[in-house]
Amino acid sequence: MSEVTRAAARVEVLPDRDGTRVIVCAGEFDFDSEGLARAALDTAHRDGIATTVVDLSGVSFADSSMLNTLITAHNRQHVVLAGPLGEQVLRLLEISGTGAFFNIAADATGPDGTRPAVEPR
Numbered sequence: 001m002s003e004v005t006r007a008a009a010r011v012e013v014l015p016d017r018d019g020t021r022v023i024v025c026a027g028e029f030d031f032d033s034e035g036l037a038r039a040a041l042d043t044a045h046r047d048g049i050a051t052t053v054v055d056l057s058g059v060s061f062a063d064s065s066m067l068n069t070l071i072t073a074h075n076r077q078h079v080v081l082a083g084p085l086g087e088q089v090l091r092l093l094e095i096s097g098t099g100a101f102f103n104i105a106a107d108a109t110g111p112d113g114t115r116p117a118v119e120p121r
Contacts, residue, residue, distance in 0.1 A: 007026075007027040007028050007060055007061075008027050008028075008033075009025070009026070009027040009028055009029050009033035009034075009036055009037075010025070010026045010027050010036075010058075011023060011024070011025055011026075011036040011037055011039075011040050012024040012026075013040050013043075016049065019049065019050035019051060020049070020050065020051040020052070020053060021044045021047075021049045021051075021052050021053070022052075022053045022054075022055060022082075022108055023037065023040045023041065023044070023052060023053070023054050023055065024055040024058065024108070025037055025054060025055065025056055025058065025059050026058030026059060027058070027059065027060065027061075028059075028060055028061035028062075029059060029061065029062045029063070029065075029066035030061070030062075030063045030065060030066070031063065031065040034062075034063075034065045034066040034068075034069050037054070037066065037069050037070075038069045038072075038073075041054070041069065041070075041072075041073040041077075041079075044073075044077065045073070045076055045077050049077070050078060051078045051079075051080060052073065052077055052078065052079050052080070053079075053080045053081075053082050053105070053108055054070065054073075054079060054080070054081050054082065055082045055107075055108040056081055056082065056083060056085055056086070056089055057082065057083050057084055057085070057086075057107065057108070059085075059086060059088075059089055060086055060088065061088055062088065062089050062092055063092070064092075064096070067092060067093075067096055067098065070102070071098065071101070074101065074102060078103075079102070079103065080102075080103045080104070080105050081102050081103065081104045081105070082104075082105045082106075082107055082108035083104065083105070083106060083107060084106065084107065085104070
């Protein structure tokens with residue numbers, strides 16, 4: 001019998017800068033764990049944050065429930081997905097046809113390395 005080990009989902013909310021909030025997601029996000037990201041995105045929306053950057057560079061797995069969370073957030077607030085996006089996340093966006101729907105930045109830092117990126121690539 002083989003054992004499957006899943007990387008626990010983690011979400012870290014960085015301090016706001018100039019009306020932008022960065023939410024760093026890492027690990028595997030599915031039906032049981034996407035609520036962590038949803039809660040952070042809901043809070044950003046309630047707080048009236050102008051731009052929310054979701055750093056997905058540490059996400060090794062995301063399913064349709066995480067995609068639904070990101071789409072819901074995108075429909076109500078300015079969301080930028082930041083990478084570099086992993087192969088599985090890119091595949092999810094490709095298969096679902098939502099890659100062009102999102103603003104995607106190469107990474108979560110601006111040119112000076114301190115402020116969040118908000119420009120799509």
